[in-house]
Amino acid sequence: MNSKKTFILIELTLAALLALLVSFMLKEKSGKERQRVSVIVRNSEDDQWTSFKYGLRMAAEDEEVEAYVVSTAAELSAAEVEQLAAQEAQNGAEALLVQPVAGVTAEALQKRTKIPVLLVGGDRSRETELPSTGPDNRAMGRDLARALLEDYAGNLDGKTLGLVWTRGEAEAAEARRSGFEELLAEEGAKGTVAFAVSGADDLTEQPRVNIVVAFDDGSLIAAGACAAANDLHGAVLYGIGSSARAVYYLDTGAARCLIVPDGFLMGYQSLTEVAEKVRNPLRQMKGTAVQHVVMRRGTLFTKENQEMLYTMSQ
Amino acid sequence: MRRVKHRIVSRIRKIEPRGLQSTIMIAFSLVSFFIMLVLGIVLYLRFSTLAREETIRSTQKVMEQAGENLEDYLVGMRRISDAIYYNVIKESDFANQDLAVQRGMNLLYEANRDNLRTIAVYNHYGSLMAAEPVALQKEDPNVSRQDWFVRAMGEMENMHFSTPHIQNLFDDSSFRYYWVISLSRAIEITVNGVPQPGVLLVDMDYSSVSRVMKQINTQNNGQYYYLCDRNGEIIYHPRQIQINRGLARENSVTAAKHKEGIYEDSFNGARRKLVVNNISYTGWRLVGVIPYTAFTRGMINIRYFIGIIMLLMAMMLSVVNRVVAVRISRPIMRLNDSVMEYEAGEKPEIYIGGSIEIRHLGYSIQKSYEQIDMLMRKIVQEQTERRKSELDALQSQINPHFLYNTLDSITWMIEGERNEEAAFMISQLAKLFRISLSKGRTVISVKEELQHAESYMNIQKVRYRDAFAVTFDVEPEIESFCTVKLVLQPLLENAINYGVCGMEDCGEIRVTGRRQDGRVVLSVEDNGMGMSEEEVRLLLTDDKRVHKRGSGVGLVNVNNRIRLLFGESYGLEIASEPDxxxxxxxxxxxxxxxxxxxxxxxQGHRYYDEQ
Incomplete structure (x- = not known):
């Protein structure tokens, strides 16, 4: 090869390297586009999701992804969830966090979206092909029953109980109720369940009871409002909730005990998990159980509870 | 080891020498590359040091500004506290001037409501004396056991800033819980004219502090700022909840022990720079954390920039190197080309150009070649002259030899009174000499040579009294070709003397002339005693063994003359059989x-030069 050809070859190689470096530099300057993770939960604007969304926000900052919470109605059908999931995948979502709804199968979600899906806030005891992150609903039910028995010295003889939950939360509520009843049965408490209803808009229409047990945030707030208005006829309220309003009812004495799932941790851990999956597609996603705390009025403002309350107030 | 060394040495030896231009180009490029590499490294180190210093400097500036903002805010809160205490509480009696107290507190609250959550006055039992905004106090908030109350009553001479906490004193019907920092101080309140201790609480809105901190926590390179108290208790951290939940860690306790300044820190296996600022009156520390990865991240663009500069320089230097290499090598290469053409047999002008040295070289080479040409011509001329003189000398060797024999015959005739024969001999001799002289020519036609041979044989026949017969059998077409003169005469002489001389009446000499394969072949053939094969082989050499009969000068002379004139592939060919x-x-x-x-x-141009 003569020197002219060598010279041209060297110049071309240097020019190619230069173009490569310039493109890298421009790419670096324009900044990396953040990957998007969409979140589909029922009634997403509701206060019960405040701490969950705060957890998502913090994880999104830490993991440098964009978390987008889809605006949804109070009730969602399986078809709507699948449609929303497909729509989000089409709109560029790299992964999905989906609250499980009865009828939605892992196969259908995977088929329609073809992106990683992690279930959040569902019943972790139910077997599913998809990983699930959320509170242990059965354990929360059991802890609620334990708190109730503590207050009544383990004796519910002659006491009547009203059990309520929101219509759309059937799956989680079912697991909580199951855990609740399980522990009562184990402890031999013989309270009488006067009513067990879902989606009861007006508790005053229900039979009078000594104790009202609400298995989700919506039903707890409804019952708390009744109690605050002295419409529960002296019934004592126990429940599971995750909003500041639910805590308020505990703070003001309308509720006696509150089980609060750690929504922040659920949001943070679930988004971290899918973000890692997006970065490393070969990684196997894992679901995790998030903790819950038992809040009582006297210990409401402990340091730990204040932190939880802080996430609910964001 | 020796093998490796041997291999390396042999490989180096195998490398073919490169052209001048390539060598210059490679040398320049290597030097340029080395300089650029050093320059790039120095530039990068310099840039990175400057960038680090600049990052730390800008961090300090940001922190100074944020610290001032926080201090202004906290001083404002202190002033509010002072104003409430000195202008409202000290001037009023809570027993009968509660409205005046309320009005005064309201005025201050309204003026600062963006930064304030609550103002409240408690007596030393923890009972609420006044509050703004007016709100329903929660049932049994247990004020006297709250941290801000305890600290105020514990150190009465100071103001106390708490760490952030939820304000849990008053009922908020909007179901909200506010995050506040409590500024508490021990005060003296007057009830029915009796002074008694109490606590003034100013709950500052935490969002005012977090807003200032969020404004400076905007970098996405891993750098961040946080606020902690003197014990390392975190007041604000961008990852505060993660830290509280154990999802992240911060060594705020160590940072809180530092005075104002810049510190090296190693935490969670990562090296960091800590910039610590104190916030006046509070004991708080504003800490800026710069992980070393932030420096590296900031340097990526500088790396690309230096890379681009280096590549551009490399491209430019390649062009410059090539231009310089071409400029330096072109005159030498052109000189070399002209020398190579000269060596290939062409006669180009030797290139003269370029720098003074190359010009001088060109001139020298040109002069050398001119001298060589001149010498060559001189040598050729000298050689031609030498050949001519050799030829002349050879011919001169023949003439006396022949003349001696002929004159001997004439003498013999005259002595025998054979005058007619002598006259014939003389006339033949005259013919012979006319051709022999040929006006000094050495090349004559075959026809003349044959005529010369015939004259010679006529003389010899007379001399030998027709003791042998002579026949001429020559193709007429060969008569018009060139030959060296006097080549047949020595052959005929030898044929007579050593062939047919001793024979009685039956001696025959036959002269033939043919054209064969582009050659002219003139043969002298006798039927004499012949020679052995060895004698024939050594006849044309200088070997004295074969010259038993005669000196042998004749044949050798003829052979040499032919070869001198026509080349080595021509000459005499001898065939003989004994008897x-x-x-x-x-x-x-x-x-x-x-x-x-x-x-x-x-003139010495060989026959093969003619082809």
Missing amino acids: EGTRVSVCIPAVAYTEENRERLE
Whole structure:
């Protein structure tokens, strides 16, 4: 090869390297586009999701992804969830966090979206092909029953109980109720369940009871409002909730005990998990159980509870 | 080891020498590359040091500004506290001037409501004396056991800033819980004219502090700022909840022990720079954390920039190197080309150009070649002259020899009174000499040579009294070709003396002339006693063993003359059989006898030069 050809070859190689470096530099300057993770939960604007969304926000900052919470109605059908999931995948979502709804199968979600899906806030005891992150609903039910028995010295003889939950939360509520009843049965408490209803808009229409047990945030707030208005006829309220309003009812004495799932941790851990999956597609996603705390009025403002309350107030 | 060394040395030896231009180009490029590499590294180190210093400097500036903002805010809160205490509480009696107290507190609250959550006055039992905004106090908030109350009553001379906490004193019907920082101080309140201790609480909105901190926590390179108290208790951290939940860690306790300044820190296996600022009156520390990865991240663009500069310089230097290499090497290469053309046999002008040194070289080479040419011409001329003189000398060796024999015959005739024969001999001799002289020519036509041979044989026949017969059998077409003169005479002389001389009446000499394969072959054949094969082989050499009969000068002379004139591939060919006879052939090229050819041959141009 003569020197002219060598010279041209060297110049071309240097020019190619230069173009490569310039493109890298421009790419670096324009900044990396953040990957998007969409979140589909029922009634997403509701206060019960405040701490969950705060957890998502913090994880999104830490993991440098964009978390987008889809605006949804109070009730969602399986078809709507699948449609929303497909729509989000089409709109560029790299992964999905989906609250499980009865009828939605892992196969259908995977088929329609073809992106990683992690279930959040569902019943972790139910077997599913998809990983699930959320509170242990059965354990929360059991802890609620334990708190109730503590207050009544383990004796519910002659006491009547009203059990309520929101219509759309059937799956989680079912697991909580199951855990609740399980522990009562184990402890031999013989309270009488006067009513067990879902989606009861007006508790005053229900039979009078000594104790009202609400298995989700919506039903707890409804019952708390009744109690605050002295419409529960002296019934004592126990429940599971995750909003500041639910805590308020505990703070003001309308509720006696509150089980609060750690929504922040659920949001943070679930988004971290899918973000890692997006970065490393070969990684196997894992679901995790998030903790819950038992809040009582006297210990409401402990340091730990204040932190939880802080996430609910964001 | 020796093998490796041997291999390396042999490989180096195998490397073919490169051209001058490539060598200059490679040398320049290597030097340029080395300089650029050093320059790039130095630039990068310099840039990175500057960038680090700049990052730390800008962090300090940001922190100074944020610290001032926080201090302004906290001083404002202190002033509010002072104003409430000195202008409202100290001037009023809570027993009968509660409205005035309320009005005063309301005025201050409204003026600062963006930064304030609550103002409240408690007596030393923890009972609420006044509050703004007016709100329903929660049932049994247990004020006297709250941290801010305890600290205020514990150190009465100071103001106390708490760490952030939820304000849990008053009922908020909007179901909200506010995050506040409590500024508490011990005060003296007057009830019914009796002074008693109490606590003034100013709950500052935490969002005012977090807003200031969020404004400076905007970098996405891993750098961040946080606020902690003197014990390392975190007041604000961008990852505060993660830290509280154990999802992240911060060594705020260590940072809180530092005075204002810049510190090296190693935490969670990562090296960091800590910039610590104190916030006046509070004991708080504003800490800026710069992980070393932030420096690296900031340097990525500088790396690309330096890379681009280096590549551009490399491209430019390649062009410059090539131009310089070409400029330096072109005159030398052109000189080399002209020398190579000269060596290939062409006669180009030797290149003279470029720098003074190359010009001088060109001039020298040109002069050398001119001298070589001149010398060559001189050598050729000298050689031609030498050949001519050799030829002349050879011819001169023949003439006396022949003349001696002929004159001997004439003498013998005259003595025998054979005058007619003597006259014939003299006339033949005259013919012979006319051709022999040929006006000094050495090349004559075959026809003249044959005529010369015939004259010679006539003389010899007379001398030998027709003791042998002579026949001439020559193709007429060969008569017009060139030959060296006097080549047949020595052959005929030898044929007579050593072939047929001793024979009685039956001696025969036959002269033939043929054209064979582009050559002219003149043969003299006798039927004499012949020679052995060895004698024939050594006849044309200088070996004295074969020259038993005669000196042998004749044949050698003829052979040399032919070869001198026509080249090595021509000359004499001898065939002989003992008791059968001998045939000696003159082989010469068939060159047409013209004046031009004759002159060229005589000037020393060989026959093969003509082809």
